[in-house]
Amino acid sequence: MNTPLRLGIAGLGTVGTGVVRIIRQKANLLAARAGRPVVITAVSARTRDKDRGVTLSDYAWEDDPVALAKRADVDVFVELMGGSDGPAKAATEAAIAAGKDIVTANKAMLALHGQALAVAAEAAGRVIRFEAAVAGGIPVIKALTEGLAGNDITRVMGVMNGTCNYILTRMQSAGLPYAQVFDEAAKLGYLEADPTLDVGGIDAGHKLALLASIAFGCQVNFDGVTLEGIEKITIEDIRHAADMGYRIKLLGVAQMTGRGLEQRMSPCLVPDTSPLGQLEGGTNMVVLEGDNVEQIVLRGPGAGMGPTASAVMGDVMDIARGARLPTFGQPAASLAQCQTATSATPAPYYMRMSLIDKPGALAKVATLLGEAGISIDRMRQYRHDATTAPVLIVTHKTTRDALDTALTGISRLDVLHGEPVALRIETV
Amino acid sequence: MNTPLRLGIAGLGTVGTGVVRIIRQKANLLAARAGRPVVITAVSARTRDKDRGVTLSDYAWEDDPVALAKRADVDVFVELMGGSDGPAKAATEAAIAAGKDIVTANKAMLALHGQALAVAAEAAGRVIRFEAAVAGGIPVIKALTEGLAGNDITRVMGVMNGTCNYILTRMQSAGLPYAQVFDEAAKLGYLEADPTLDVGGIDAGHKLALLASIAFGCQVNFDGVTLEGIEKITIEDIRHAADMGYRIKLLGVAQMTGRGLEQRMSPCLVPDTSPLGQLEGGTNMVVLEGDNVEQIVLRGPGAGMGPTASAVMGDVMDIARGARLPTFGQPAASLAQCQTATSATPAPYYMRMSLIDKPGALAKVATLLGEAGISIDRMRQYRHDATTAPVLIVTHKTTRDALDTALTGISRLDVLHGEPVALRIETV
Structure with missing residues (x-):
């Protein structure tokens, strides 16, 4: 050789x-x-x-x-x-x-055309390797596809957009509003030409779709990723979360449920003592859970010349050494077209809304939550700021569907100032 | 196929x-x-x-x-x-x-006979895989050998004995002395039949020697690992370290220096905000540093049926898929017999000693440190406990050799009660 x-x-x-x-x-x-x-x-x-x-x-x-x-x-x-x-x-x-x-290193190409490309490559006896497409220098594709090949993967989670994590942790550490830190990030060259790719969760969503395909044996399906960006997160949300022992992260989660494959990329609350909660700045982290291995956490630089080139070289070296395996860990032709499940896994939620100061407004909100089957763990109404009152609610476990039903009803009440925010509290 | x-x-x-x-x-x-x-x-x-x-x-x-x-x-x-x-x-x-x-999964066999076995296997065209031998379910051998193959590795660190980390974190959280937590660990079945393998650092030292061989292209050399166990760590050390913003971990460090390969397995102080500092209980963590990838941190269960079997299966699946590579990442016949460097990399040290209450005792200690070229960053003498006074010293960067010279001199002074403790403060 x-x-x-x-x-x-x-x-x-x-x-x-x-x-x-x-x-x-x-x-x-x-x-x-x-x-x-x-x-x-x-x-x-x-x-x-x-x-x-x-x-x-x-x-x-x-x-x-x-x-x-x-x-x-x-x-x-x-x-x-x-x-x-x-x-x-x-x-x-x-x-x-x-x-x-x-x-x-092309996450977008593989998230949208990965199945067709993998089928073509495997028919021709060729391999497609893409370690650099997900989480920069972290060898996460390798860990998932090869290292954990003896597991049924139960959940994959990740903070996989360094720019969003930079913005969220900088808001917290400097006490600055979103818009100001966004501008900072732009000046530092951290944002894509189209910043929606970053702050809208699209770039991270591409990466999640690739991990989910390998983890669950499904054809890669970016359209199945429920996307929510970080644009609505305020410094108040970050402070309230911190008060309750949480950090807000743009978190990707993929898991197989009885109703199909759930893929979410959205700002979530995670405990501030967890590895994900402790992740600062532009660093990436991926959490892989399997029935045998329990939980593996991988942390490293998500971008940059050296780390990304390192990932490319890992793939090149595998090919040089003769390692050959299917793009998504099993033959592309055998990957299932998995049902998309949204809102399948219940969780507690953090909600913030700004109530117009009218008698009975809070009672009406609480009633609508109750009617949607959502029970309240904690609720706080803050001191009035002129004519509106910020209200924070932490719910017990509920589904996103139930929450959306309640929020639609609440919007119709005409007691809200601006849009309410609802963030999932993820068990990590 | x-x-x-x-x-x-x-x-x-x-x-x-x-x-x-x-x-x-x-x-x-x-x-x-x-x-x-x-x-x-x-x-x-x-x-x-x-x-x-x-x-x-x-x-x-x-x-x-x-x-x-x-x-x-x-x-x-x-x-x-x-x-x-x-x-x-x-x-x-x-x-x-x-x-x-x-x-x-046999770390001891490979740490002692890995070179000979690898040479024999490679002469016969066979592979030896040992993911399960290091850090349980964490695919760290794979990450290092394959994922980071495009890097000159600059340093490898790890907390790789769950029992020691359990003992040290339990001492801290429960405020219990070493002996009591050691007994607890024994009752829980966490200790090897010969507990020195755990608390003496031998088991973790075997793992470090294997990682160092891959990282630096050296023949595995367990005899070259400077071993120090956790037996001397007191609850007071843990508290003092915490006061200064550190945690004490049984930390393995391997790095190539101008004088050869340095391999240390010893209790070290690491910042309490670092991933290593935040590692609680029986979980393992390995930190891999390369010139391109910067720093990758891998965290997961270091033992147990599921995680260890998961690692074995990763290797089995690689062989089933046809991936074949040399035991230590390059042909065993090409691995260098690397010089052993002890005390090559300077670092600040934490020292604790118990001074007999005599006039001038502290001055004599300080003088001997100065004569060994060691400058003091911080020194604290605590309130007298009957006839002895505990003294804590944090030095500026120095070498272990200089420290040992000073300690030998200090022992001869006849002003110490018991053995002094000196722990390296590792930059992580």
């Missing part, structure tokens, strides 16, 4: 450049570990004349990633362009058709 | 029984994930007539594990007997000679 493994790298942004750097700096170490040299034969990017701080003149250049994908001197097509469709998808499909293995 | 993978399991204690149970209960799931059935053909244990709660009548029985290891209908020899030498080693050697792959 001394034949070199030859990579074609499409996309030379931060991650692509990081991968080139590792392969140039660690040729001997990689060869010792893989049992064969790992080399780059060709690269491709949008702009050729740009100083990326690494030498590229040793590699063939292709303007067109599809042409790169088809090259006879490429064994593995490393897709680091991004984008769910367009060139990334076209080049990945071309690479599979040309008999190449794929390593990608 | 529909040929079944056939296991011969030697050792039917907690872990062996757990593996049998998983293979019986999850035959379909395992086959879907592996692409082939995973079956047991033969088993072996010391006592045949014993109700283990699982059906064994479907499998051939061997009284002798060596005979099991040689059976023609066994592809993988699963060694779950334990013991560094004796039957476990004899049977493992026989299995390698007979062309079988090995899966083992």
Whole structure:
């Protein structure tokens, strides 16, 4: 096995450049570990004349990633362009058709087209690896697909968008409102060009859908993820949560229920003493639960050149060492089209609403909650602020359906100022 | 690839029984994930007539594990007997000679004989997998060997003996002395037959030596681990550490230094806000640091039937899927005999000593520290307890050598009551 493994790298942004750097700096170490040299034969990017701080003149250049994908001197097509469709998808499909293995960091492409790509790759006897697509440098795809292969996975949870966790923990530590910290994050370059991908939970939702597919043997189904962003979270919510011993996190949860696969990406309250509650700043954390292993917690950097390139290299090294397994842990053709279950797992909820100061307003709210079958664990009405009174409610276990029924009724009462907020309290 | 993978399991204690149970209960799931059935053909244990709660009548029985290891209908020899030498080693050697792959949970055997066994296995084209030998259910061998294969590892740390962490956290939470909590742990069955394996750091030291070999490309060298147990830790140490914002953990640290490989397993102070500091009870944690990935933290159950069997099954499933790599991540024949460096990395230290109440005693201690080149960050002398005065010292960064020189001098002064304690403060 001394034949070199030859990579074609499409996309030379931060991650692509990081991968080139590792392969140039660690040729001997990689060869010792893989049992064969790992080399780059060709690269491709949008702009050729740009100083990326690494030498590229040793590699063939292709303007067109599809042409790169088809090259006879490429064994593995490393897709680091991004984008769910367009060139990334076209080049990945071309690479599979040309008999190449794929390593990608593209969560959007796999969350939307992963099933079709996996079927095509497996029909061609090729693998698609995507460690870098989920939780940056944390080897979570590997832990779930391989390390925990002897478990029925019972639940997967994760804080997988570092920007959202930065915003939420910075709001708490500095006592600043959402809008101000959002602007800070934008200035620091932490936000995607379309910030909804971050704060709307879409990016993290893509990652959750990929984990859920592996965990539960379902075809990846991003449309089945119930998405809720962090835009409505106020500094008051964070303070109230802290008073009660909780932290607010944009938390992804996937679990199989009697009604189907439940996938949620939403701000949740978690105990401040739990590993998830203690996670500060841009760090990511994934919690994997299985019937045998109980609970494994993985923590690490969710982004950045080094960590993401490290994840890409883990996949490359596996291919170099001859490890081959189906994209989602079992043959794509055998993955089930799982029913989507929303609101299947009951939980306590934290609610905040601003009541207009009218006699009987609070009683009406309480009545509607009771009629929806929701019992109240704790309720607090704060001192009046001019004409409105903030009310906090912590419910006993209920379903999101029951809660939405109650909230619809409450909205009709005409006693609320603004939108109510309802956040799940997750047992972690 | 529909040929079944056939296991011969030697050792039917907690872990062996757990593996049998998983293979019986999850035959379909395992086959879907592996692409082939995973079956047991033969088993072996010391006592045949014993109700283990699982059906064994479907499998051939061997009284002798060596005979099991040689059976023609066994592809993988699963060694779950334990013991560094004796039957476990004899049977493992026989299995390698007979062309079988090995899966083992035996940290002692690999820490002492891993190099020779790996050389033999690799010469025969066989693999030895040992995920279950380190940190129970946490897939840390996989994360280090495969997930982080694109990194120069800079440091590996871990709390890898659940019993010690139970004792230390229970002392703190209940305010109980070491001896009492030790007895509690013994009654709960948490201690090995020879408790020195736990509280002396030997068991955790075995695990550290295995991780260090993979991380730094060195031949496994348990003799190179500087071992210190937790027996000397008092409730006062725990309280003083807490006052200063630290927790005491039996912490393993391995790092490559200019003077060679440093491997330490000793009680250390770590910040109470760090993931290691927050680790309570019997849970394990491993911290992996690499030049690209920065820092990955893995947390999970370090023992127990389910978690350990889960780790064994991860290895079995890898073999079933055709993943093959050298025992320690690169060919054993290419592993270096690394120099052992003790006391290479400086650190601040916490010291506690009990001074006999004589004029000038404290000054003499301070002088000797100064003469050894150790500068003092903080010093506190407590109220006298009859004729002795407890003194706490936190030093600036120094080496263990300098500290030992000072301590030797201090012992000669004849001003100490009992033995002084010196614990490293580790940056995590």
